[in-house]
Amino acid sequence: MKAFETFETPSAARVNYINAEYGLKSWLLTRDHKRIALLYLGSISFFFFIGGLYAMFIRLELLTPQGDLLASTTYNKVFTQHGIIMIFFFLIPSIPATLGNFLVPLMIGAKDLAFPRINLLSWYIYLLGGIITIYALLAGGVDTGWTFYAPYSTTFSNSYVIAAGLGIFVSGFSSILTGLNFIVTIHTMRAPGMTWFRLPLFIWAHYATSLVMILGTPVVAITILLLAFERVAHVGIFDPAAGGDPVLFQHLFWFYSHPAVYIMVLPSMGVVSELIANFSRKNIFGYKFVAFSSLAIAVFGFLVWGHHLFVASQSVYAGMIFSFLSFAVAIPSAIKVFNWTATLYKGSISYDTPMLYALGFIGLFTVGGMTGLFLAALAVDVHVSDTYFIVAHFHYIMVGGALFGYLGGLHYWWPKISGRMYPEGWGRFSALVIFVGFNLTFLPQFVAGYLGMPRRYHAYPPEFQVFNVLSSAGASILGVGFLIPMIYLVWSMRYGKLAEANPWHLPGLEWRTASPPPTENFLATPVVTWEAYEFAPVEEMRVIGKFRDEEV
Amino acid sequence: MQTSWLPFIPESASTVSGKVDALYFYLSGVTLFFSLLIGGVITFFVIKYRRRLPNEIPRPIAGSHKLEILWSVIPFIIAMSMFAWGAQIYFQNSRPPKNANEVYVVGKQWMWKIQHSTGQREINELHVPIGRKIKLIMTSEDTIHDFFIPAFRIKADVLPGKYTMQWFEATKPGTYHLFCAEYCGMNHSGMIGSIIVMQPTEFDSWLSGNVNQQSPAVAGQQLFQSLGCVSCHGANGEGGRGPTLAGLFGGKVFLNNNQTLTADESYIRESIENPAAKVVNGFNPIMPTFQGQVTPEQLIQIISYIKSLQISNPQSTTPAAPAAKAAPASQTGATPAPNKQ
């Protein structure tokens, strides 16, 4: 069919944001959101690798019940640092700071984020936080658990709590600045014709995420700061020995850290909305419901922190209210899942790698979300809280949810980011390996958890060994699964097939400019006359503006 | 450890464990149903509507308010059924029964110190009979711990500077795991022990075999004298410059800020450690603080002594309860303490 032949020659040879300038300085002082996204991509991949190494040690240690590989103090540091690195330095910045940074201006037709210098600053702040945290790890590590519960963290721990806390405190400002930038950009920089209800759902998800970032992060920042002061000055508002209340710490901590889960998973839901709609060439079913459910999750997410304290001496009535609200927050998530499923109906579904990740996401997120209901149900939570059931549940949300969305999005936009195609065969293969490895790792942990195996145990009773062996076996498959894309994505940057401007034949604005885009994204301000996900024959979905070398 | 009749369910050995399991089965059933439903529908759509021609463009479908309402309301109803069921069990268990045997638990890095109200002490072990309600009164000497018995499906944090409570009634003899479920430092995974559930007769003979230990109330009486409490509160808690303590526990207290509260463990503890916080109406805040002068275990002993003080018969108040009469705690008949105007 003539209509679907490429209308645009591969454009990597043209002037684009990658080859516009050369040299280290042009990267380290860049104000281009696309280059900053790549700086973030490199740094979070580094932290993902470190966090993954810690995970490997955890799974190796738990192969046998005796606790014979690592000393218990070492093991405690390993799981703490796995949590800190993965949550604060990988998952929270993962989608917003890389894909979000790259795509928010492109998808709304802007030349850049509203505050390019603040955007660069946020990367440097992130880096500074990362360096401080790595210092804490190298100097001797931290063993409080990523939750830093007082009074263990304020009084009893003999590890580098202050340095690690400072690292998290500093990196928190990078996510505040990212969220601030997104909100202002989405409000003020939309292209003519890009009304709120023409925005891709990825943008709605990022708007909701940014709300959580700006409202939640300052609270955890001040909490960790007070914790650090408390350790320095030996007085405190969290240590009961000084009249303080350790449960206050838990309230303040979870006021941020529960919504932080939505910082991780909301952008991922945004990615999945894009993938499901675009790879089935259908407008999303119930656009407004999916869009507003993101906002509902962001708002309700702030009202449920108390479900982390059902066994922490919280009052019975508070427990019942938080349980009710936690069930309520499940509804917007359910709405999303049903709408994604309905979008597939009578679509034209392709089996490209990003779609495999999206379908995997729906399955795993359903399991993760439904097991969340177990934890919202008070009587069951009393039994399973602080067991491996929790560990399994939040890995289903954070890995099966957030990480699957991230990987799906990374593959989907890879041609736009790098100007090259990734190898499709390897992509599908690794998606399958990751899916199998993931389920093998974490399904057995639900069982071990209900049987009573507590989390953060260095040694455990022998009857739990069979589940841990299964888990460790799954983790090794999962590890290999993650290595494959790391290798072929790097490989494709040099050797991959050159990408067209619109390799998937999609209507989104980001596909109407070259791959990779020029520094200013669009050579002329686009005017949007189409709805979100309005599919048309490819020659009608035009590239906007001319390319620089055509003008010459 | 014994295994359950189902491979994925731990031993069920308390009156509440069956109720929790029933809810767990319901939740698992709903989860399985919806996961399979969504997984099945997705698989069906993905196969049926696979892309057949590279340039096909399916007809757009806007959405359906009816469907949106349907799949918001049905999950909401299901979620509310889960909420109500979970909350109901939780609420029922939140109030320890009045006639429960009391056991004091002190957590410290990294061991459990346990004392029965009859005086027997145990470390990392707790012997209990079946068919009797046991109430655990728990506190910590250092950081936060958590007393978790999977076979009973109960768990509660053990906090420093505060009392928490949980209760159970064991139904099946055997030896069960006791875990610390709140991360507490280096040897957290070693802070484990056993719950040994026995037939009542066996338990009574176990008790009598360990009888030569002072009950917490007797030890508390000695502390009451040695710390000088007697000078204001009277030799038998009959009061004086300080308020009456006999019959205090479980009764109403009127404070000088016109508030009323029920005297429980936490209130008595606070009044010992921070006397000015809640002053009884008609008294001056002259009591010095005892924070730092008494250990958490001694506090439990003093509280246990105060609990044993009865208003009905102040002359013969004797806290030493023989082991055989250990059963129902004695404060059920306590009347509210009269307060000065």
Add this chain to the structure above:
Amino acid sequence: MAESHIATEHAASHPALQHHFENMEQQREAGALGMWVFLVTEIMFFGGMFLAYTLYRTKFPLEFASASNHLSLAMGTINTGVLIFSSFTMAFAVYSAQTGKQRAQVVSLVLTILLGLTFLGIKAVEYYDKYRDSLIPGRLFPGRPFNPAGVHLLPGADPRHVEMFYWIYFAMTGMHAVHMIIGVGVLSVITFFAARGRYGPEYHNPVEITGLYWHFVDIIWIFLFPLLYLLGRHLEHGG
């Protein structure tokens, strides 16, 4: 169906217009919204401390009142006046920028900076008094561990919980002072550019959003002053 157009390029643009904005109006709107969003995060940041304050004031009312009475009411009141006046000069600077009165703009900016420094100076004196009276919480200064002996305790107040008040006092006023220092720094830069005539009716975005920030920091103090200095005065005098 989907047809894209190319917007007409905007005409002659102001030199201060950054490349990624379409026009000055969009740039101004983005700047103001950005500052408002930032102030929301600031409210949440201080909110954690206000929560801790509320909790412990309820838990230790007499200790808080005793410790509060020991603060210098005179210096706190003067500082409140200083800050309110600085808000006025700041507002006048914004007004002068909008109306193109360059000299008035620079003068009121300098006044604002001086008032900010006055506040910080008085605060430093107060902090030094606390240091002299050994009221810095904890063991931060080797020779002067916290010692509540100098605080006149209301009947029934427990000296061990006086420290909690000072802990929260230093955390809150310290954080506020950090914000003041940042504000004075930003104002200095703004004044430098104002003196070179950069801001006028066309372009005064930076002056405006700095003003927003400055007023916010003042408002925080308006809350801190009664909460920290005025509570419990009636207990001392009313008996």
